[in-house]
Amino acid sequence: MRFPSPQTDRGRQNLRIALLLTPAISLIILLFMGGLLMGFIRSLNYFPLIGLNEPNLEAYRLVFTDREFFASFLLTFHIAFTSTVIASILAVGAALLLRPTFRGKKIISFFFQMNLTFPHLVGAIGILFLFSQSGFLARILTNADVISRPSEFPALIYDRYAIGIILQYIWKEIPFIGVIVLAVLQSVGEDYEAVAQSLGANRWQRFRYVTLPLIMPGVLSASVIVFAFTFGAYEIPFLLGRSYPAALPVLAVRSYTDVDLAAKPQAMAMAMVIAVLATMMILAYMNLTRRYVRSS
Numbered sequence: 001m002r003f004p005s006p007q008t009d010r011g012r013q014n015l016r017i018a019l020l021l022t023p024a025i026s027l028i029i030l031l032f033m034g035g036l037l038m039g040f041i042r043s044l045n046y047f048p049l050i051g052l053n054e055p056n057l058e059a060y061r062l063v064f065t066d067r068e069f070f071a072s073f074l075l076t077f078h079i080a081f082t083s084t085v086i087a088s089i090l091a092v093g094a095a096l097l098l099r100p101t102f103r104g105k106k107i108i109s110f111f112f113q114m115n116l117t118f119p120h121l122v123g124a125i126g127i128l129f130l131f132s133q134s135g136f137l138a139r140i141l142t143n144a145d146v147i148s149r150p151s152e153f154p155a156l157i158y159d160r161y162a163i164g165i166i167l168q169y170i171w172k173e174i175p176f177i178g179v180i181v182l183a184v185l186q187s188v189g190e191d192y193e194a195v196a197q198s199l200g201a202n203r204w205q206r207f208r209y210v211t212l213p214l215i216m217p218g219v220l221s222a223s224v225i226v227f228a229f230t231f232g233a234y235e236i237p238f239l240l241g242r243s244y245p246a247a248l249p250v251l252a253v254r255s256y257t258d259v260d261l262a263a264k265p266q267a268m269a270m271a272m273v274i275a276v277l278a279t280m281m282i283l284a285y286m287n288l289t290r291r292y293v294r295s296s
Contacts, residue, residue: 036275043268052265059269069270071245073277079162079247080231083169088223090170091177092215096207098178099185113175123168124239131156131164157240164240165247169230177222184218185211224285231278248274 044055063069098109115123130136138153147153157164192214196206237247246254252274255267 036272039268039271043265043272045265047261047265052262059265060273062266063269063273068245068251069248069273072248072251075162075241075245076231076237076248077281079165079169079237080227083166083173083230084223084227086166087170087173087226088177088219091174091222092181092219094174094178095181095185095215096211098182113179115172116175116179118172120168120172120233120236121239123172124236127164127168127171127240128157131167133157158242160242162237162241162247165236168236168240169226173226173230177219177226180218180222181215184215188214220286224282227285228278228282231281232274 041055043059045052045058046055094112098105098112128135132138133153133155134150135153138147138150141147141153142150156167192210193206196210201209232249234247234249234253238250238253241247241250245251248270252267252270255263255270258264258267
């Protein structure tokens with residue numbers, strides 16, 4: 001009686017995995033890659049429906065000679081990078097506080113994770129209600145005679161530094177990163193820290209040289225997702241941001257919805273550039289983080 005060789009079993013297992021992944025991969029290729037390909041074709045000024053039949057790079061020339069595009073890129077990078085860094089730091093602190101067992105931990109953990117179920121639009125409305133110059137905090141400070149009128153409240157919405165947008169992303173992404181970090185902390189346990197403590201390491205040294213390297217892969221993986229999302233998100237910059245300079249996704253949608261159909265190739269070129277820039281920054285980010293993990 002002949003038994004299948006390990007190579008045969010491995011081949012069958014690989015085939016089974018490939019077949020199971022085929023529906024999901026096909027859907028991704030059809031929707032994502034198909035849309036990306038069509039967008040690239042449109043960005044080459046090939047749009048027969050509106051009389052553009054000769055492909056060229058004119059739309060890309062217009063994008064790279066537009067000063068508003070570069071101002072929007074700097075603003076978008078500032079929003080994504082700042083919100084990701086602050087949310088990651090606060091999420092690590094929250095996970096460390098929620099790690100030990102204490103009375104009321106379940107209730108506090110529930111409230112910590114609760115806004116994961118809320119849409120971003122709900123958070124945007126909350127930010128508007130709280131932090132606008134006619135909002136709740138401005139009126140409270142006015143009634144308390146801290147400021148003489150609501151208009152003296154600091155401009156945190158529609159401001160040049162996108163503080164309102166960043167506040168919204170921080171509020172939304174802290175529990176997302178925190179849940180991942182907390183799961184990592186619970187999986188690794190406290191044995192390594194106990195050994196470090198027995199060797200004389202203080203609390204900061206245990207965190208810096210033991211805990212942080214253990215949770216850093218989870219933090220970096222979650223932060224990459226947050227950065228990619230905040231860099232390409234449209235609705236929050238549209239609701240809470242200035243009209244100039246606008247975030248790159250807002251600028252691209254504004255160009256695409258222009259009544260001038262000839263502006264659509266430029267909008268598609270802008271979308272292609274955003275996709276390439278986001279991919280390059282994510283790859284650079286992952287490369288830097290991989291080096292950090294290896295050196296820790």
